[in-house]
Amino acid sequence: MRMTLSEIxxxxxxxxxxxxxxxxxxxxxxxxxxxxxxxxLFVCIPGTRLDGHNFAAEAMAKGAAxxxxxxxxxxxxxxxxxxxxxxxxxxxxxxxxSWRERVGAKLVAVSGSAGKTTVKELTASILGKVxxxxxxxxxxxxxxxxxLSMLEAGEADLTWVMELGISAPGEMDPLAAIAEPDVxxxxxxxxxxxxxxxxxxxxxxxxxxxFKALRPGGTALASMDxxxxxxxxxxxxxxVLGLSTKGGSAPYRAKxxxxxxxxxxRFFLKLRDLEMEVTTPLTGGHFAENILxxxxxxxILGATEEHISSGLATAVMPEQRFFxxxxxxxxxxxxTYNANPLSMRRAIAAAAESAQGKPLVLVLGEMREMGSxxxxxxxxxxxxxxxxxxxxxxxxxxHADVVAxxxxxxxxxxxxxxxxxxxxxxETLATTGLxxxxxxxxxxxxxxxEEYLAALTQSx
Ligand code: ATP
Ligand code: MG
Numbered sequence: 001m002r003m004t005l006s007e008i009x010x011x012x013x014x015x016x017x018x019x020x021x022x023x024x025x026x027x028x029x030x031x032x033x034x035x036x037x038x039x040x041l042f043v044c045i046p047g048t049r050l051d052g053h054n055f056a057a058e059a060m061a062k063g064a065a066x067x068x069x070x071x072x073x074x075x076x077x078x079x080x081x082x083x084x085x086x087x088x089x090x091x092x093x094x095x096x097x098s099w100r101e102r103v104g105a106k107l108v109a110v111s112g113s114a115g116k117t118t119v120k121e122l123t124a125s126i127l128g129k130v131x132x133x134x135x136x137x138x139x140x141x142x143x144x145x146x147x148l149s150m151l152e153a154g155e156a157d158l159t160w161v162m163e164l165g166i167s168a169p170g171e172m173d174p175l176a177a178i179a180e181p182d183v184x185x186x187x188x189x190x191x192x193x194x195x196x197x198x199x200x201x202x203x204x205x206x207x208x209x210x211f212k213a214l215r216p217g218g219t220a221l222a223s224m225d226x227x228x229x230x231x232x233x234x235x236x237x238x239x240v241l242g243l244s245t246k247g248g249s250a251p252y253r254a255k256x257x258x259x260x261x262x263x264x265x266r267f268f269l270k271l272r273d274l275e276m277e278v279t280t281p282l283t284g285g286h287f288a289e290n291i292l293x294x295x296x297x298x299x300i301l302g303a304t305e306e307h308i309s310s311g312l313a314t315a316v317m318p319e320q321r322f323f324x325x326x327x328x329x330x331x332x333x334x335x336t337y338n339a340n341p342l343s344m345r346r347a348i349a350a351a352a353e354s355a356q357g358k359p360l361v362l363v364l365g366e367m368r369e370m371g372s373x374x375x376x377x378x379x380x381x382x383x384x385x386x387x388x389x390x391x392x393x394x395x396x397x398x399h400a401d402v403v404a405x406x407x408x409x410x411x412x413x414x415x416x417x418x419x420x421x422x423x424x425x426x427e428t429l430a431t432t433g434l435x436x437x438x439x440x441x442x443x444x445x446x447x448x449x450e451e452y453l454a455a456l457t458q459s460x
Contacts, residue, residue, distance in 0.1 A: 001099045001151045002027050005066050005081055008041060011098035012091040014068065014083035021079060024065045029095065029151045031144065038063035043088050044070065045144060052088075068092075089143055093178040096147030100160070100180075103153065105134070107160045108297045109181035111172075111207050113190040114343035115290045116141065116163035117318050122280070122294035124161040126303050126311030133159045138318075141165035146178055159301060164210065167369070168196035172206050176213035183300050184210045185221040187243065187293035189229040190342025195371030204232035211237035219300050223289055224250050243296060245288040254292035256285040259354060262331065263324040267291050269308070271299050280312040284322055284350030286343075320450060322347060324354070328460050329436030331358070336441050336449040339367050341377045344442060345384050351440040352388040358437045359391040363425065363452050365443015366397025375402050382406020392432055394419045397447055422455035429456070 003011070004025050005018040018024075028040045033055035036042055042059035044052035044067065056067045057075045066081040067073065070088050085091040100107065108127070110119045117139055124135040134153035136145065141163045153160055164175050176184075189204045197203045204226070211220040211233065222233035224242040233240045244250035257266040257277065265283040269276050269292060280291060295308050303311070317323065320337035331354070335347045344367060352360055362385055370377050378399035383406045385393045392415035395403050400418045407416055415432050419425040439456065443449040 001029065001153070002155060003095075003099065003102070005041075005083075007098075008066075008068075008095060009083055012068065012083065012085055012094050014085045014091065016081065016083045018066070018081050021065070021081065024081075026065060029092070029148065030059070030064070031092075031148065033059040033062060036062040036064050039065045041066050041068060043068045043092055044073075045088055045092075046070070092144065092147040092151075093174070096150035096178055097180070099151055099153070103155055103157065105153065105158050105160045106182045106301055107162060107179055108301065109176070109179045109184045109210060110161065110163045110187075110293070110297075111166070111184070111210050112187040112293070113192040113203060113207075114188060114340060114346070115287075115321075116165060118282070118287070118321055119185070119187055119290045119293045120161050120163040121318060122291060122312060122315050123297050125315035126294060126298035126308050127159045127161060127301060129307040129311045130298075130301070130303050131158055132156045133161060135161045136163055139163075139165070143171070143175055143178070146175060150178070166206060167193040169202070169206055172209040173213075176210045179210075180213055180215050181210070182215050182218045183221065183297045184214055184218065185243075185293045185297045186210065186229060186233065187223050187289045188342065189226050190340060191370070191373060191377060192340040192342065193369055194373045195369050199373075200226075201228045201232070204228040208232040208236045211240065221252070221293065221296055221300075223293075224248065225289065241296075243289065243292050245285075245292065252292055252296040254288040254295075256288045259283040262326050269295050271295055271308075274299070274305055276305055276309065278309055278312045280315055281317050282322070283324055283354060284346070285353065286346035286350055287322070322350065327457060330456075330460065331438045332453060332457065333438065333440045334450065334453055336443065336453060338445045339365065339442050339447075340444075341367060341370075341380065344381060347440060347442050348384050348388045348390075351438055352390070355389075355438040359434055360389060361392045361394070361429075361434055361437055361439045362388065362390045363394045363439060363441045363449065363456075364396070364403075365447025365449045366395075366399060368444040368446060374399055378402040379406040379409075382408075382412075383410050386410030386412035390414055391437070392417070392429070392434055394425050394428065394452075396420055396425075396443065396449070396452070419452075422452045425452050426455055426459055
């Protein structure tokens with residue numbers, strides 16, 4: 001971003017004056033004093049553990065040009081420009097919107113229960129072929145991360161691709177109001193964050209509130225493959241356009257055609273009248289909906305067949321999202337970034353499909369934030385693991401007994417072991433004699449299943 005302090009004052013509705021240091025041009029906004037660059041605006045965010053207001057002096061010492069705070073602060077150098085607002089998080093959102101107005105950027109908003117970051121990367125890669133494009137930094141997708149990401153966009157970035165993440169009712173409206181998308185896409189819904197959102201229909205209702213914030217003339221896209229999502233989308237936005245990976249009458253369709261090499265897949269796309277085949281660094285049928293969402297959104301903003309084809313072919317995928325590689329006799333699938341029942345089920349099915357006769361080994365961690373659904377969802381997980389034909393299932397975390405019961409209900413005859421450390425995993429694996437095959441590693445973020453993958457990689 002690039003705005004003068006007095007413009008920021010107006011944009012945020014702050015009181016205060018720009019100080020005795022003139023009216024500096026601000027080119028970055030920071031909330032972490034450790035990352036303050038010379039000339040940044042430091043926004044004090046009261047967090048649950050730490051209060052940013054306590055770091056304002058440190059930010060100034062590091063060269064910040066001004067402070068945005070919700071109270072007057074002591075201990076700042078004389079003449080420090082302090083902009084006062086009632087709510088610094090809300091002010092951050094207003095500032096991001098104002099920056100967007102100035103740039104005049106078109107914005108694609110991506111939501112969905114599993115794969116937002118993947119869709120965001122794919123969409124940005126395609127639109128990057130059309131012209132300069134900005135996207136969220138990593139996974140910065142909440143009411144703080146979204147505006148910070150928008151403020152990172154440069155003046156020349158005329159397209160912004162932003163993922164929006166929610167985990168509780170009431171979160172989508174304020175987030176969507178910051179984004180005001182030109183194109184909004186929801187490519188799936190599943191049992192994620194059920195602790196707060198209740199059930200899949202509740203997830204769909206909350207997510208589709210995104211469509212209410214569309215700019216005039218904007219386009220809503222939603223998957224027709226998820227009945228709860230499609231019903232909620234239609235209710236909010238009758239003109240919503242359908243995406244489907246199951247054929248039917250949707251104007252936008254996709255199909256997985258298989259892997260062409262380790263970690264590279266081929267997909268068929270039908271984007272209204274345009275039919276094409278693409279390759280991209282993703283394998284597995286579950287990614288068809290991500291690729292479709294990205295291609296459809298990008299096409300609506302002017303991407304041609306060539307842009308779509310080269311954007312998907314050259315996309316760089318974020319790490320730990322079903323990343324397949326060969327290591328000796330092993331195919332290791334690193335899907336350790338996160339897990340919910342939807343992404344878990346899809347990952348197991350895709351790993352099983354890719355095994356093609358080779359032994360399949362599942363190294364799974366607990367799915368967190370499931371509230372009262374935890375037992376039922378872990379029982380289902382056991383059933384899905386059994387149905388996958390896995391030779392061994394290693395499990396780390398709570399609800400192991402329920403997973404075991406789910407496995408045995410399906411007549412599972414393979415190895416099942418609870419392994420609460422990477423060492424325990426290696427020791428038990430050694431006793432099974434399984435020294436080749438396809439190994440899937442996946443669990444909720446806090447289960448750190450990447451440590452299990454690293455332990456195996458180091459041992460072979
Ligand atoms: P977060 O809510 O943490 O921001 P996200 O929605 O951005 O997550 P990603 O980070 O892209 O999603 O992927 C999260 C996990 O979901 C990864 O393990 C990834 O492999 C898996 N995943 C991605 N797309 C799909 C899909 N369409 N179906 C099922 N699982 C998916
Ligand atoms: Mg994400």
